[in-house]
Amino acid sequence: xxxxxxxxxxxxxxxxxxxxxxxxxxxxxxxxxxxxxxxxxxxxxxxxxxxxxxxxx
Amino acid sequence: xxxxxxxxxxxxxxxxxxxxxxxxxxxxxxxxxxxxxxxxxxxxxxxxxxxxxxxxxxxxxxxxxxxxxxxxxxxxxxxxxxxxxxxxxxxxxxxxxxxxxxxxxxxxxxxxxxxxxxxxxxxxxxxxxxxxxxxxxxxxxxxxxxxxxxxxxxxxxxx
Numbered sequence: 001x002x003x004x005x006x007x008x009x010x011x012x013x014x015x016x017x018x019x020x021x022x023x024x025x026x027x028x029x030x031x032x033x034x035x036x037x038x039x040x041x042x043x044x045x046x047x048x049x050x051x052x053x054x055x056x057x
Numbered sequence: 058x059x060x061x062x063x064x065x066x067x068x069x070x071x072x073x074x075x076x077x078x079x080x081x082x083x084x085x086x087x088x089x090x091x092x093x094x095x096x097x098x099x100x101x102x103x104x105x106x107x108x109x110x111x112x113x114x115x116x117x118x119x120x121x122x123x124x125x126x127x128x129x130x131x132x133x134x135x136x137x138x139x140x141x142x143x144x145x146x147x148x149x150x151x152x153x154x155x156x157x158x159x160x161x162x163x164x165x166x167x168x169x170x171x172x173x174x175x176x177x178x179x180x181x182x183x184x185x186x187x188x189x190x191x192x193x194x195x196x197x198x199x200x201x202x203x204x205x206x207x208x209x210x211x212x213x214x215x216x
Contacts, residue, residue: 045201054145
């Protein structure tokens with residue numbers, strides 16, 4: 001079974017191929033400054049709610 | 058003796074500004090500047106003369122920040138790090154700061170020593186070191202956002 005990876009090529013459909021395809025589509029957010037800042041804000045929001053839940057318990 | 062907590066806080070804030078300020082300098086300024094400078098052959102000015110000095114103050118400011126923070130916590134040190142009632146927010150900030158400090162001394166600095174040629178390394182080892190130092194520095198930038206939030210939140214943001 002083959003698949004097309006966003007026009008960058010084809011490969012057999014197994015986990016490593018899917019992962020390689022995903023890596024071509026999804027970039028590490030830490031590669032860009034905006035990605036880094038947004039990741040920091042998201043992490044802050046997550047920790048805020050975790051702390052709030054913990055403090056309410 | 059009454060002045061000590063205030064002095065610890067003062068040192069903690071000054072050293073913290075230097076640490077996080079240099080962290081933001083590396084991430085927001087130097088990475089892009091080195092890339093541009095490499096294109097016109099002037100990167101050595103940054104890597105030879107700026108980066109080693111910035112890294113010196115960066116790593117020692119990190120340690121000073123943590124030590125002053127620990128001194129400021131004093132007898133509440135364990136309560137903060139174990140998230141006891143009333144210390145959850147500063148506990149999260151303290152843990153994030155501690156992870157950041159370990160990243161500086163355990164990952165960024167050892168890899169920067171290879172990149173800057175302070176310890177012998179092959180080109181392949183230097184490339185790997187460059188990648189690890191870059192990602193760790195970016196991870197610390199991510200962690201700095203909630204770390205600063207929770208440091209401020211302990212006394213200024215009700216939850």
